[in-house]
Amino acid sequence: MNFNLSEEQTLIQQSISEFAQSLAGLSVKEILASLAEIDFLGVFLPEEQGGAGGDFTSYCLIVEELAKVSGSAALAYASHNTQASYSLSQWGSEALKQKYLPQLCKGEKIGTFAYGEGWIGKDILAIETTAEKENDGYLLNGVKTFVLNGGDSDLYIVFAKTGESLSAFIVEADAQGLSFSEPYRKMGLEELDTATLTLENVFVPAENLLGEEGQGQHIYQSVKDLHSISLASIASGLSQVAIEKSISYGKERQQFNIPIIKFQALQEKLGNMSVNIEAARLLTLRAAASFDTGEDIEAYGTMARYFALKTGEEICIDAIQLHGGYGYSKDLGVEVLLRDLKGISVIEAVTEPLILSIAKHQIA
Incomplete structure (x- = not known):
């Protein structure tokens, strides 16, 4: 290979x-x-x-x-x-x-997903947004929470119940009856507005249905697998910044007139960080290559997402520790990496823990 x-x-x-x-x-x-x-x-x-x-x-x-x-x-x-x-x-x-x-x-239009509701994450059985047939289209009613770029996007892929099944619709931002809350005040990802989307008798033409009625869960699952690789890529990038800042600080900061980068304890941490970053990046690229070659991406995509996010948080915590008190301040831009990583793992939650999905795929 x-x-x-x-x-x-x-x-x-x-x-x-x-x-x-x-x-x-x-x-x-x-x-x-x-x-x-x-x-x-x-x-x-x-x-x-x-x-x-x-x-x-x-x-x-x-x-x-x-x-x-x-x-x-x-x-x-x-x-x-x-x-x-x-x-x-x-x-x-x-x-x-x-x-x-x-x-x-x-770039004339920017799009995003509107799937989750309340604190239920991505549980299809708990979704309450409905799409009732109305003449040559559908009337959508419901509330979607934690919509990324909510209020700033032009198109929303909205998931709603059509009877007992789930379907996906394209809804334009200027649709009558569509509204947004004020952006949430978040721990991280502060530059990305995240809001609640409310649909009150929003009419959507029948031609704006993606796929067929009842295909929503299949669409969501397929997109989730691909999006997982994206999230792993983000985690790899944030982790790389964390180690680069740590190395730079280690060369500048001195104790006993010696740069702390020369201390074995710090080098050990940097070595572990480096291994995990490279492993996460390789696993992510392996998952991406699977998509490019037409292979099933679920297994590698989930592994890449799990490993990159898990080790990414550990790397950012180590980076903060290596910076000492300065790492806890906002001045050096280290703590924001951890906050952004945690935001990705929380906002982009899944119904089933990733590690269980990985295990089930292996024993299937």
């Missing part, structure tokens, strides 16, 4: 790494607009759908580099691509694809 990136993938990684640094300090909306200008909003979608026709591995490299600059922007970018655009690409009718995908790829 060849673990080296292709020449094209390496070029993309280098170009986005340099470009991402110029985005530091911009808002999530401004960063997404900048990515649209260089055709990176639809990087792994087919050219005939308005995308760049690239591979998913290249997309993951972009996500990781973005995360090094802004975890919030990386998550918004991931939601736009692996949730909204991919859902349309796979289950939208030809008319929907022609209508929306070019706009999503050009």
Whole structure:
């Protein structure tokens, strides 16, 4: 197996790494607009759908580099691509694809998911949002919580009950009866607005149904597997920043007139951090390669997400510890990495613990 990136993938990684640094300090909306200008909003979608026709591995490299600059922007970018655009690409009718995908790829519209409700996470059996047939469409009623980029997106993939089954619909932000709460005040991912979406008799044309009635759970599961790889890429990027800051601080900080980077205890921590980052990155790229080659991505995607998030939190905690009291302050930008990582694992929760999903896949 060849673990080296292709020449094209390496070029993309280098170009986005340099470009991402110029985005530091911009808002999530401004960063997404900048990515649209260089055709990176639809990087792994087919050219005939308005995308760049690239591979998913290249997309993951972009996500990781973005995360090094802004975890919030990386998550918004991931939601736009692996949730909204991919859902349309796979289950939208030809008319929907022609209508929306070019706009999503050009950044004229930004999309996201609206699935979870209340504190129930992603439990389909507890979803109460309904879609009742009304003439040539559906009336949607319900409340969706923790909607990423809520209020700032233009398209929402809304999941609602059609009878006893779940279906997915495209709902535009200006639909009558659609409203948002004030953004939540969060522990992390502070630049990414996250809000409650309320639907009160929102009329959705029948042609805005993704796939068929009752296909919503299949759509959600398929997208979740792909989105898991995105989340692993974000965790890898945040972890890389944590170790780079730790090394830099270790070279500057001195005790007994010796840089603390020379102390064996610190080197041991850095060694463990380095191993876990590389393992998470390789597992993530293995999952991405599975998608590119048409393999089942569920197993590797879940493993990558679990390992990258778990070790990522540990790495960020170690980075804070290595910085001492300064690591606990906001001045050095270390503690925010942990807060963003925790936000990803909490907001992007799943019904079943990831480790159990991994075990079940192995013994099936």
